[in-house]
Amino acid sequence: SPGRCCFHRSAPREAMAWMDSVDTLLANKDGLDAFRTFLKSEFSEENIEFWLACEDFKKTKSAAKIASKAKKIYSEFIQTDAPKEINIDFNTRDHITQTISEPTLQCFDDAQSLIYSLMAKDSFPRFLKSEAYKELTKKQQNGNQKRWLPFL
Numbered sequence: 001s002p003g004r005c006c007f008h009r010s011a012p013r014e015a016m017a018w019m020d021s022v023d024t025l026l027a028n029k030d031g032l033d034a035f036r037t038f039l040k041s042e043f044s045e046e047n048i049e050f051w052l053a054c055e056d057f058k059k060t061k062s063a064a065k066i067a068s069k070a071k072k073i074y075s076e077f078i079q080t081d082a083p084k085e086i087n088i089d090f091n092t093r094d095h096i097t098q099t100i101s102e103p104t105l106q107c108f109d110d111a112q113s114l115i116y117s118l119m120a121k122d123s124f125p126r127f128l129k130s131e132a133y134k135e136l137t138k139k140q141q142n143g144n145q146k147r148w149l150p151f152l
Contacts, residue, residue, distance in 0.1 A: 021124070022119065022120045022124050025124075026051075030136060030139060030140070031136065032048075034132045034135065034136040035124075036048050037132045038123070038126075038127045038132035039119075039123060039127075041132070042123065044123065046077060046084035046085070046086055047086060047118060047119050047123070048119065049077075050077045050084070050086050050111075050112070050115055051115055051116060051119070053073050053077070054073070054108045054111075054112040056069075057070065057073060057105070058105050060105065066104075067103060070103035070107060071100065071103075074096065078093060078096050078097070078100075078108075078111065079097070080093075086115055087118070093111075095110070096108065096111060
């Protein structure tokens with residue numbers, strides 16, 4: 001759908017299926033919690049925290065809030081030696097650094113896209129083999145809710 005920020009147009013079909021699964025996971029509270037727990041165990045929870053911060057940031061309405069939230073995201077995740085520094089390339093980081101004084105709602109899109117890809121291609125397949133995922137499926141079967149993950 002056109003509202004999504006994060007995808008390369010030429011993704012092969014199975015990659016698109018993965019992305020749908022990742023999107024479904026991230027949109028579900030239990031799924032998100034389980035994935036976050038898994039990322040913590042891998043010492044990479046800054047990725048999901050950054051992604052969530054970007055999702056929240058894009059809904060910001062007031063100009064003053066855009067500026068303050070952007071600076072907070074920048075100091076927490078982007079700047080060199082940030083406490084939760086994410087792993088992005090120099091050019092992406094540099095571009096954000098140059099535009100952060102006058103941020104737009106799109107200023108983190110490229111970085112968010114990179115982090116999304118990293119989670120989808122790298123962390124997500126490992127998550128599917130993890131204890132956190134087994135717990136999630138067990139919780140779902142016990143709760144007997146409608147199946148919400150397309151890959152179960």
